[in-house]
Amino acid sequence: MISSCAFQEKSNAKQIWMVKSKMKRLYFLTVIPFIGMLGFLPFANRVEPFVLGMPFVMFWVVLWTVLTSATLAIMYKLDPRNKEDEKK
């Protein structure tokens, strides 16, 4: 009886730890679009080469807009809160 209680506590702690580490990954992902779009912008600030017909800096912003969507999609998949909602 006591040992099963302890076991449950242990698995609860493990679960909380797992949720926490998943949330950490989400925080990390949140920063990526900012770093890509703004952090690297000074290095991308040039007209040539033209990519997809656009000046390079414009292409850079377009690329990161698409990657922002992609990042958010990954966040959505990893986010345990969205799964909880689905179970309900």
Place this chain on the structure above:
Amino acid sequence: MNIALIIISVFLLLAVFLGIRSTKGKDMDLEQWTVGGRGFSGIFVFLLMAGEIYTTFSFLGGSGWAYGKGAPALYVLMYIGLSYVVSYWLLPIIWRYAKEHKLVSQSDFFVSKFNSPYLGVLVALVGVIGMLPVIVVQLKGLGIIVSQASYGAISMQTAVWIGAISLTIYVMLSGVHGSAWTAAIKDIVMVVVICFLGIYLPLHYYGGFQPMFEAVHAANPDFLKFPDEGYSMTWVISTVLLLVLGFYMWPQVFSSTYTAKNEKVFRKNAIISPLYTLMLLFVFFVGTAAILTVPGLEGEDVDLSLLRLSIETFDPWVIGIIGGAGLLTALVPGSLLIMNTATLLAKNIYQVFAPKTSDKTIGKLARLFVPVVSLLAVYFTLHGGATLSNIILMGYSLMTQLAPSLFSSLWKRNFINKYGAAAGIIAGLAVVAYITTSQTTLVDLIPSLSQSWNDVNTGIIALVVNCVVMIVVSLATRRNHGLAGK
């Protein structure tokens, strides 16, 4: 009356008709009028929010910047995209709290979090002052569209009046239900028109996108990248960060989160929303196409570039459709803005000082404030200069002042109290007002900084002052409380 004006009028009548129809069978109390009874599904919330974000500015101001300033126009694409990353975290929290406490406006949120109706009055006032410039932008846009599409038959001034009157009637009759329906039509028409123009014009005049950019690049080698001074790297990074902070501080955007059915809506919408901003790319293409084809527009006139180029290229009936689309992009956000301004005035300002007023009277009063707000907006439209983009940027510096106290209120161990929040907001506003009137830059204040800091968006200074005052006053008043307790 030419064919273009007739088509624009048909669009206007259609919008008014839809607005009136959508309210049939609903008891239009304040909750229905402003937050649609909290029952909107994902797609409606998406359309409503897109309706607020893509305004006439997207049409005219975006192409105006691409025409007049080149690469710096990209800031619009950057800040909207990044704001959705914030929305993923922020909006579910706001929605949950608003639902638990049955909130109707943004000011309600502050009243409830800080337990102070007077802080609510302050927040409502900031909202009203911040939203007025954006209403002005919509009216200006309407004026530009109607006067250009009339080929000069209707003056800008008359057009602004016509726009304001239609907007007022529209809002008073329909409320948020009308806006959501018109928003659906608006977005479809707008996307079709913008994509068509953005693809057709570069192909027609230059034979493709790259030849167009190469021609512009050859004429002015510095135009298609951020310059070293003025709208430089420091400017764009600081501005984008500031705008991302301010994005959800707008009362109309804030309260449209209340319309959602559940919180998952926001996380899901966040995924597709950045892709949707790419539509603005086509607006930039139009502005760029206009540089060499309709040269010579300067100052405020850069906002005319899209319409001027269209008028030179197309028959009047096409101008009618473009104008009609433009009209809807002014009508939807314009109506939501005016509605929110009126609600704030009635519920979060008037009712605080006259607490005995019944909710029914407040609902009526909110509608009566609509023409007052419109008249004020007309006054500023006809008497204030500046391009659409600059007006919006000023409204943003004002609204961002709400960000520090709002974000602190979401924090579990929040020590910011109502005194700190109020003092911070007031200090921030004072700095924005001083900087805007005196044209101060960061280097004027701290001369030891290098010249590149000159372009830092001055809204950041206001924000820093705001935070410092907020924290200091909160700590000071907390200590007083402690002593009084002893």
